[in-house]
Amino acid sequence: MPSLTRSEALTRAALVAVDSMEVDLDLDRGPEVFGSRTTIHFSCREPGADTFVDLRAHEVHAVSLNGTDVDPASVTDGRLTLTGLAQTNVLEVDSTMAYSHDGQGLHRSTDPADGADYVYGHLFLDAAPTVFACFDQPDLKAPYTVSVTAPAAWTVLGNGAATLLAPGRTSLATARPLASYFVTVCAGPWVSVRAEHDGIPLGIHARRSLEPHLREQAQQMIDVTAASFDEYHRLFGIRYPFGEYHQVFVPEFNAGAMENPGCVTFRDQMIFRGAATPDQVFQRSNTIAHEMAHMWFGDLVTMRWWDDLWLNESFAEYMAYRVTSAVGGFDEPWVEFGVMRKLWGYAAERAPSTHPVAGSPAPDALSALGNFDGISYAKGASVLRQLIAHIGDDAFVVGVGEYLRSHAFGNGELAEFIAAIEGAAGRSLTAWSAAWLQTAGADRVGLEGDVLTRVAPEAHPADRAHTLDVAAFVGGREVARVELVVDGERTPVPGLADVPTGALVVPNASDLTWAEVALDAATIEGLPGNLADLPDASARSVLWVSLLGSVARGEVDPRTVLSVFVTAWPREDSAAVLSRVSLLMTNQVVPLFLPPGEQEGARARVADSADALLERSAGVEGVSGDALAVLAARVWARTGVDEDRLRRWAAGDGIPAVLVGDEDFRWSVLRRLATLGVLGDDEIEAAEAADRSLAGSLAALGVRAVRPSAQAKEWAWGRLRDDAELSNYAALAIAGGFWTAPDAALLRPYVAQVGDLLVGLSGRMGDDAVSRVVSAMHPTSLVEDGTLEASNAMLARGDLTPGVRRALVDANHELREALASRRRFD
Structure with a gap:
C-alpha cells in the first residue's frame, strides 16, 4: 500500500478541514477482528473536488457520503476515493478491522499468566487507518468522540474521560483536537491505581498479573507525574489541556512509550518484576516526564x-x-x-x-x-x-x-x-x-597543548560555536576548570599550560555541547589508573563515551578499552555508567571488535571485574550496595563460565539477597547456561512452567534460540520464517539469540538468507516492528568479509521497505566499523 506523500498531504490539507471525528469500536467480536464505525464531518474549500480518506480494513461493509451510498469496492490500496465533495460533508464508514500482533494499530495480546486478553491502540506512524477511516496526516487535526463496546469485565481507557453507559459499553469524552496518530483505546481487565493532583485525575494501569508490582511502584510514578506537572505548568504558563491523565503499561509495545493525550502508553517491562537499579528507576521516571512534555510539544x-x-x-x-x-x-x-x-x-x-x-x-x-x-x-x-x-x-x-x-x-x-x-x-x-539544526554531523574537539581544536565533519561542514568547559584532574582532585566559547578551529584555553604533567584533561567536561571528544595518546594511557578517581561523574562519562566512540572509529585498540574497563569499571559509582558501559563491553566491544580467539579470555576478565564489583558492594550499606550488587551480578551472569556457580545461581543459591526471587535474573543465568551449550530441553521446559508470565515465555524463546546447536538454529530460523502468528516481541526474542554461537560454521549458511527472511517478515509486520527485528537479525556479530558481501547484497534489493532499509544501513555500517578495527588492530 502506498505511503502518504508530503505532496499529497499538502494538497489534501489545502482542500479539506476536519470538523469532528466520531469513532465507535466493537471489541467484543472475538480475538481476531473488531468492528469500526466512523463518522467524519469535514468541509471542502473547493466544492465539487475529489479527495480520499485512508482506510485499511479487513472488510468494508458500507460507505455513505452526504447520505449517498458509495461502493465499498472503491477502497483501493488503503484509500477510499471521495468524489463531488460539497462545502460541508458527512462521511460514514462501517468496517470490520483486524487486530494486529506487531505492536501497531489495535494490538491484541494474551497474557499467558492468566489467559486474559488486552487491547491497546498504537496508531503511530500511519496505523490509524487500520482502526478507523480518517485523513491520516498530522496537520488535519480534529476533536475525537470515541465509544467502545467491550467484554463486560474489561476496563476501557482512552484520550477522554471514560463513562460506563452500561455493562460492556463505554463512552469517552470528546478529546480536544488531535492528530489521528495520537488516538488510542486501551481495553482489558486492567488493575489500576488512581489519584488526583492539582485538579487533574491520574491513573496508573497495568495487566492484572502485574498487580503486586504495580501497587508497590505506583506511588513513585505518581510522585514523578505530579512534580512534572507542576514544573511544566511553571515553565510554560499553560495548563495541561487534555482532562484526565492516564498512564497505561501495555504488553508487547514496540517503543518505550507513546504520548497519546490523556492516555499515555508505556512498555510494561517498566513495571519491574524484580530488582530495579537506580538508573532503571530514573529511566522510567524520565520517560514519564518525556511523554508528559509531549502534551505541549507534539499534542497541543x-x-x-x-x-x-x-x-x-x-x-x-x-x-x-x-x-x-x-x-x-x-x-x-x-x-x-x-x-x-x-x-x-x-x-x-x-x-x-x-x-x-x-x-x-x-x-x-x-x-x-x-x-x-x-x-x-x-x-x-x-x-x-x-x-x-x-x-x-x-x-x-x-x-x-x-x-x-x-x-x-x-x-x-x-x-x-x-x-x-x-x-x-x-x-x-x-x-x-x-x-x-539544518546541517548534519558532529564536530570533534580535542586538545593540542593548551589549545582546543574543533574539526567539523568533512561531509557536513559547518561553523558551530560551542559553549563548553575544559577540566583537569590530578590524583583524584580537580585542579582546573575553564569555561569558554569555541567559535573557531583553534581556541586557546587560558591557564591550561600551568596544569601539571600527567593530568587528565577533559574537553567538554560538563558535557554541555554536542561534539565528540578526541583524546590524545597520553590521556588514553593514563585512563586505566586514573579514570575511576575523577570526582566529576560527568567528566567520567565524557571519557567513557569518547573511548567507546574511538573504538568504533577504529582509532583505539579494543584491548585498551578492556584494560580500562577491568581497572576502572569496578570502582565506578554511577549506576548509569556501570550499566551502559558494561552492556557495550559485553554486546559490542568484545564480540565485534576483538578477534574470536581473544573473546572468551576477554569475557573472563569482564566476569572477574563483575566479581570485584560484587565484592565491593558487600561493603556498601543500603540501597547503594544493593544497586552495585545487582549490576555486578547481571554482568557476571552474561559472562561467567563456571557452570556449577551458574546452576547454583539459577536455583537461587549464593546470589545477592536483593535478587532472591527475581525471575528475570534467573532467566539471564539460564540464558548463559544455554549459550554455553549445557542447558537441556527439560530444564527450559521446567523453567517456563515455573514462570507462566509473558516475560517468562519470551525469555524461554530467547534461551532456545541462543543454544549452539544446528537443531536450535534450525528451529529458530523456521519460527521466524514460517510462523505467521509470531508476535513482534516473540520475533525479537528469537532474533536476539540467533547469532550467538562459538563456532561460526554453524551460522554461515544462514547469512545469505537473511534478506529473504526480513522481506518475509515485512509482509506480516509493520515497519516499526520489523526494523527492530532487523537490528537483532542482521549477522553483524559474524565479523567477516563474506558477511559484508551478504549485507551489501541485502541493501541492493528492490523489495525493502523504508524502515527495513534504514535499519540495514545502520547495521551494515556497524559491521564495517568492526571490520575496519580488526584489520587495524588484529
Missing part, C-alpha cells in the same frame, strides 16, 4: 509534517532531563543522558544515514520512521542546551511559551519556532539554525 502543538519531528522529540527529550534534574529527586540525570543517549546519537551521526536535526527530507510518511533516532532525540536535546547557552534561559522560556500559545491545538514548523525564539531573544538565529 503538532508538527505540520514529519520532517519537523524534532519539534516533538528533541523538545520532549530536553524537557524531560531538565525537569527530572530540577524536581525529580535524582542524582546526576545529565550523566545518564551522556552515557546512555549521547552515545546512541553519536553512533547515528557516524552512520551514512545521518541527517540534520530539523528539516530532514521525509517525502512520505514511512520514510520519516527512520529519523526517530539518536539524532532527533539526543542531538536535538543537546542543541537546545546550546541554544540556551547562546540566547539565555529566560529568552528561551519566553519564546517557547509564545510558540505554544500562538499555535495551540494546531500545527507548527521550524520557521515558526525560530521566529518565536528570535522575538524573545531580540536577535537573528538564521546562522545558528543553519549550523546546528
Whole structure:
C-alpha cells in the first residue's frame, strides 16, 4: 500500500478541514477482528473536488457520503476515493478491522499468566487507518468522540474521560483536537491505581498479573507525574489541556512509550518484576516526564509534517532531563543522558544515514520512521542546551511559551519556532539554525597543548560555536576548570599550560555541547589508573563515551578499552555508567571488535571485574550496595563460565539477597547456561512452567534460540520464517539469540538468507516492528568479509521497505566499523 506523500498531504490539507471525528469500536467480536464505525464531518474549500480518506480494513461493509451510498469496492490500496465533495460533508464508514500482533494499530495480546486478553491502540506512524477511516496526516487535526463496546469485565481507557453507559459499553469524552496518530483505546481487565493532583485525575494501569508490582511502584510514578506537572505548568504558563491523565503499561509495545493525550502508553517491562537499579528507576521516571512534555510539544502543538519531528522529540527529550534534574529527586540525570543517549546519537551521526536535526527530507510518511533516532532525540536535546547557552534561559522560556500559545491545538514548523525564539531573544538565529539544526554531523574537539581544536565533519561542514568547559584532574582532585566559547578551529584555553604533567584533561567536561571528544595518546594511557578517581561523574562519562566512540572509529585498540574497563569499571559509582558501559563491553566491544580467539579470555576478565564489583558492594550499606550488587551480578551472569556457580545461581543459591526471587535474573543465568551449550530441553521446559508470565515465555524463546546447536538454529530460523502468528516481541526474542554461537560454521549458511527472511517478515509486520527485528537479525556479530558481501547484497534489493532499509544501513555500517578495527588492530 502506498505511503502518504508530503505532496499529497499538502494538497489534501489545502482542500479539506476536519470538523469532528466520531469513532465507535466493537471489541467484543472475538480475538481476531473488531468492528469500526466512523463518522467524519469535514468541509471542502473547493466544492465539487475529489479527495480520499485512508482506510485499511479487513472488510468494508458500507460507505455513505452526504447520505449517498458509495461502493465499498472503491477502497483501493488503503484509500477510499471521495468524489463531488460539497462545502460541508458527512462521511460514514462501517468496517470490520483486524487486530494486529506487531505492536501497531489495535494490538491484541494474551497474557499467558492468566489467559486474559488486552487491547491497546498504537496508531503511530500511519496505523490509524487500520482502526478507523480518517485523513491520516498530522496537520488535519480534529476533536475525537470515541465509544467502545467491550467484554463486560474489561476496563476501557482512552484520550477522554471514560463513562460506563452500561455493562460492556463505554463512552469517552470528546478529546480536544488531535492528530489521528495520537488516538488510542486501551481495553482489558486492567488493575489500576488512581489519584488526583492539582485538579487533574491520574491513573496508573497495568495487566492484572502485574498487580503486586504495580501497587508497590505506583506511588513513585505518581510522585514523578505530579512534580512534572507542576514544573511544566511553571515553565510554560499553560495548563495541561487534555482532562484526565492516564498512564497505561501495555504488553508487547514496540517503543518505550507513546504520548497519546490523556492516555499515555508505556512498555510494561517498566513495571519491574524484580530488582530495579537506580538508573532503571530514573529511566522510567524520565520517560514519564518525556511523554508528559509531549502534551505541549507534539499534542497541543503538532508538527505540520514529519520532517519537523524534532519539534516533538528533541523538545520532549530536553524537557524531560531538565525537569527530572530540577524536581525529580535524582542524582546526576545529565550523566545518564551522556552515557546512555549521547552515545546512541553519536553512533547515528557516524552512520551514512545521518541527517540534520530539523528539516530532514521525509517525502512520505514511512520514510520519516527512520529519523526517530539518536539524532532527533539526543542531538536535538543537546542543541537546545546550546541554544540556551547562546540566547539565555529566560529568552528561551519566553519564546517557547509564545510558540505554544500562538499555535495551540494546531500545527507548527521550524520557521515558526525560530521566529518565536528570535522575538524573545531580540536577535537573528538564521546562522545558528543553519549550523546546528539544518546541517548534519558532529564536530570533534580535542586538545593540542593548551589549545582546543574543533574539526567539523568533512561531509557536513559547518561553523558551530560551542559553549563548553575544559577540566583537569590530578590524583583524584580537580585542579582546573575553564569555561569558554569555541567559535573557531583553534581556541586557546587560558591557564591550561600551568596544569601539571600527567593530568587528565577533559574537553567538554560538563558535557554541555554536542561534539565528540578526541583524546590524545597520553590521556588514553593514563585512563586505566586514573579514570575511576575523577570526582566529576560527568567528566567520567565524557571519557567513557569518547573511548567507546574511538573504538568504533577504529582509532583505539579494543584491548585498551578492556584494560580500562577491568581497572576502572569496578570502582565506578554511577549506576548509569556501570550499566551502559558494561552492556557495550559485553554486546559490542568484545564480540565485534576483538578477534574470536581473544573473546572468551576477554569475557573472563569482564566476569572477574563483575566479581570485584560484587565484592565491593558487600561493603556498601543500603540501597547503594544493593544497586552495585545487582549490576555486578547481571554482568557476571552474561559472562561467567563456571557452570556449577551458574546452576547454583539459577536455583537461587549464593546470589545477592536483593535478587532472591527475581525471575528475570534467573532467566539471564539460564540464558548463559544455554549459550554455553549445557542447558537441556527439560530444564527450559521446567523453567517456563515455573514462570507462566509473558516475560517468562519470551525469555524461554530467547534461551532456545541462543543454544549452539544446528537443531536450535534450525528451529529458530523456521519460527521466524514460517510462523505467521509470531508476535513482534516473540520475533525479537528469537532474533536476539540467533547469532550467538562459538563456532561460526554453524551460522554461515544462514547469512545469505537473511534478506529473504526480513522481506518475509515485512509482509506480516509493520515497519516499526520489523526494523527492530532487523537490528537483532542482521549477522553483524559474524565479523567477516563474506558477511559484508551478504549485507551489501541485502541493501541492493528492490523489495525493502523504508524502515527495513534504514535499519540495514545502520547495521551494515556497524559491521564495517568492526571490520575496519580488526584489520587495524588484529
